[in-house]
Amino acid sequence: MNISRQTINRLKKEQSKIIQSIIVELLNDKNPSKIQEKIDWIEASAKIINLSHFNYVNILWAGFYFIFSITIFVLLCSFHIPQTEISLNLVSKSVTIKNLSHWQMREQIKLQEFSINNLQKISIQSIYEEFNKDYGNHNFHMTLQGKINIKDLTISDNSIITFSKKNDIVNVYAKNSKISGKLSVKCLIDTNFLDAQKNQDYHLDIDMFKCNNAQDSPPVFITFETIKTTPNTPLSINLKIVDNIKWNRLNISDINFLEEYPIGSGKFESTIKSASIHILNSDKNINLKENDNVFLSDLVTKRMEVITVNDGFKVSLYGSVSKIEAGPTDFEKDLSPTLLTYLIIQHKQKCFWTVIIFLWGALWKARGVYQATKI
Numbered sequence: 001m002n003i004s005r006q007t008i009n010r011l012k013k014e015q016s017k018i019i020q021s022i023i024v025e026l027l028n029d030k031n032p033s034k035i036q037e038k039i040d041w042i043e044a045s046a047k048i049i050n051l052s053h054f055n056y057v058n059i060l061w062a063g064f065y066f067i068f069s070i071t072i073f074v075l076l077c078s079f080h081i082p083q084t085e086i087s088l089n090l091v092s093k094s095v096t097i098k099n100l101s102h103w104q105m106r107e108q109i110k111l112q113e114f115s116i117n118n119l120q121k122i123s124i125q126s127i128y129e130e131f132n133k134d135y136g137n138h139n140f141h142m143t144l145q146g147k148i149n150i151k152d153l154t155i156s157d158n159s160i161i162t163f164s165k166k167n168d169i170v171n172v173y174a175k176n177s178k179i180s181g182k183l184s185v186k187c188l189i190d191t192n193f194l195d196a197q198k199n200q201d202y203h204l205d206i207d208m209f210k211c212n213n214a215q216d217s218p219p220v221f222i223t224f225e226t227i228k229t230t231p232n233t234p235l236s237i238n239l240k241i242v243d244n245i246k247w248n249r250l251n252i253s254d255i256n257f258l259e260e261y262p263i264g265s266g267k268f269e270s271t272i273k274s275a276s277i278h279i280l281n282s283d284k285n286i287n288l289k290e291n292d293n294v295f296l297s298d299l300v301t302k303r304m305e306v307i308t309v310n311d312g313f314k315v316s317l318y319g320s321v322s323k324i325e326a327g328p329t330d331f332e333k334d335l336s337p338t339l340l341t342y343l344i345i346q347h348k349q350k351c352f353w354t355v356i357i358f359l360w361g362a363l364w365k366a367r368g369v370y371q372a373t374k375i
Contacts (some may be wrong), residue, residue, distance in 0.1 A: 090275035
């Protein structure tokens with residue numbers, strides 16, 4: 001039975017009146033038996049008031065317990081874990097990687113054609129003669145055709161590299177970068193040097209460049225180095241490949257799969273052909289469709305490689321991010337696990353006992369409130 005606040009107030013007022021009357025009767029030496037009856041009434045009313053007070057306190061605590069529990073639950077559902085471990089496998093028409101640490105390719109690449117712009121230094125050696133040139137401020141372009149092997153391709157720190165592919169031609173477009181490498185060339189069909197400032201062609205007419213179709217003809221060795229490029233003076237390398245190329249051990253902090261279309265419009269479109277994402281923290285798999293987006297924030301790569309395939313490039317990446325968003329354009333979803341999901345997946349036993357203790361506490365509070373209402 002619930003007792004209203006008005007009833008409690010009436011009891012308190014009546015208690016005050018009776019206490020005053022008892023004091024008067026005691027001073028006037030009235031009948032003590034009637035005084036005892038009044039004292040018994042005061043004690044009984046005091047118990048009722050105390051029970052009612054206990055009822056209100058328990059209801060207040062139960063309400064606080066409920067609100068606190070809901071707040072914790074909402075926070076666990078709303079906030080995401082700070083670092084999400086991911087495994088990403090996708091095929092894309094182009095790939096842009098940023099803040100690449102100093103990197104050198106260990107494997108050799110077989111090519112049919114090789115061209116590079118913003119060339120600053122070049123050294124050409126054969127058994128016949130040697131040619132060295134430092135172009136200084138005159139940035140030259142070089143084009144080679146023949147049986148070419150490239151090795152020790154080195155890219156400087158903090159480079160922004162975009163890989164794109166058309167048929168069997170791979171383009172490496174670099175900003176904030178300095179690139180160097182070594183070429184071994186057999187049966188050189190054509191070589192062309194273009195002065196970028198004077199817009200003039202130069203053909204090196206020396207014996208080492210004369211094509212010898214003999215299989216045992218000695219190779220020509222070329223060492224090159226580009227200028228340090230800026231966003232306004234990027235460099236481009238074109239590779240006509242014989243076999244698929246693998247770029248591995250790439251340590252980067254940002255990657256995207258976007259291209260500007262139309263060029264100069266400032267609008268970017270996804271170049272993803274297909275993708276599969278595995279969220280390791282929650283053991284969740286997500287498959288993406290063509291032209292869906294993937295955005296990775298604060299990427300820390302632990303393993304990454306880029307391989308040329310028929311459709312473009314296959315990217316395999318394992319690392320951690322602070323946030324991962326994926327999905328159709330303008331409808332990307334945050335795939336980072338919430339704190340609640342992470343706790344359930346990673347700490348199943350702890351979560352089980354936490355829920356048991358929480359339910360026991362809630363039932364105990366409910367029992368106290370129920371008993372307090374029974375007077």
